[in-house]
Amino acid sequence: AQSVSQHNHHVILSEAASLELGCNYSYGGTVNLFWYVQYPGQHLQLLLKYFSGDPLVKGIKGFEAEFIKSKFSFNLRKPSVQWSDTAEYFCAVGRNSGGYQKVTFGTGTKLQVIP
Amino acid sequence: EAQVTQNPRYLITVTGKKLTVTCSQNMNHEYMSWYRQDPGLGLRQIYYSMNVEVTDKGDVPEGYKVSRKEKRNFPLILESPSPNQTSLYFCASSLLLRTANTEAFFGQGTRLTVV
Numbered sequence: 001a002q003s004v005s006q007h008n009h010h011v012i013l014s015e016a017a018s019l020e021l022g023c024n025y026s027y028g029g030t031v032n033l034f035w036y037v038q039y040p041g042q043h044l045q046l047l048l049k050y051f052s053g054d055p056l057v058k059g060i061k062g063f064e065a066e067f068i069k070s071k072f073s074f075n076l077r078k079p080s081v082q083w084s085d086t087a088e089y090f091c092a093v094g095r096n097s098g099g100y101q102k103v104t105f106g107t108g109t110k111l112q113v114i115p
Numbered sequence: 116e117a118q119v120t121q122n123p124r125y126l127i128t129v130t131g132k133k134l135t136v137t138c139s140q141n142m143n144h145e146y147m148s149w150y151r152q153d154p155g156l157g158l159r160q161i162y163y164s165m166n167v168e169v170t171d172k173g174d175v176p177e178g179y180k181v182s183r184k185e186k187r188n189f190p191l192i193l194e195s196p197s198p199n200q201t202s203l204y205f206c207a208s209s210l211l212l213r214t215a216n217t218e219a220f221f222g223q224g225t226r227l228t229v230v
Binding site: 034043045046090 | 146150155156157158159160163165205207209211217218219221222223224
């Protein structure tokens, strides 16, 4: 079945450590790619998105992601995490389905940053 | 301020008692959808709507109904709630793909407990 896979369910890092969260999808054709962040007790907020162009996308709060088409991947990175980055991160893939964008979410990765 | 508003934020109900969760957006978006979020399963789409009076099932529609009588509102109806519908629910809205590449905007979430 077509899906969006996030390999790490729970990641624990110390402050200033580097972060990379994996995301792979199994859809062929043109896709839009998103990373959303959900801080504790809050709703999902867009972190960054890729529609076309430069495959290295920069988002808010120092996050970036790289689209590697040959690997069907869109991994999220941050060089140095902060305690305030503690949250759950969702990768999402949008694809054209009958004239609208059907978005499928991954199962999420919980990031815990230890001061 | 652009936003998606859900009510209520928290709801505890008993099995079989009909309930409605409201969702309203002020961005004139055509596309609206409902998701449920469960631990380890990420966000799964319940129903979506591409415009007024146009709704369709998502991935997990059983036990839910929706309506779209006005563009801004997209209520989620549970005619006879059961304990397996205990979950965190999110409403989202966006432009349609054919209009523009677009991201989804999420409401604050409704935590529903069915006892």
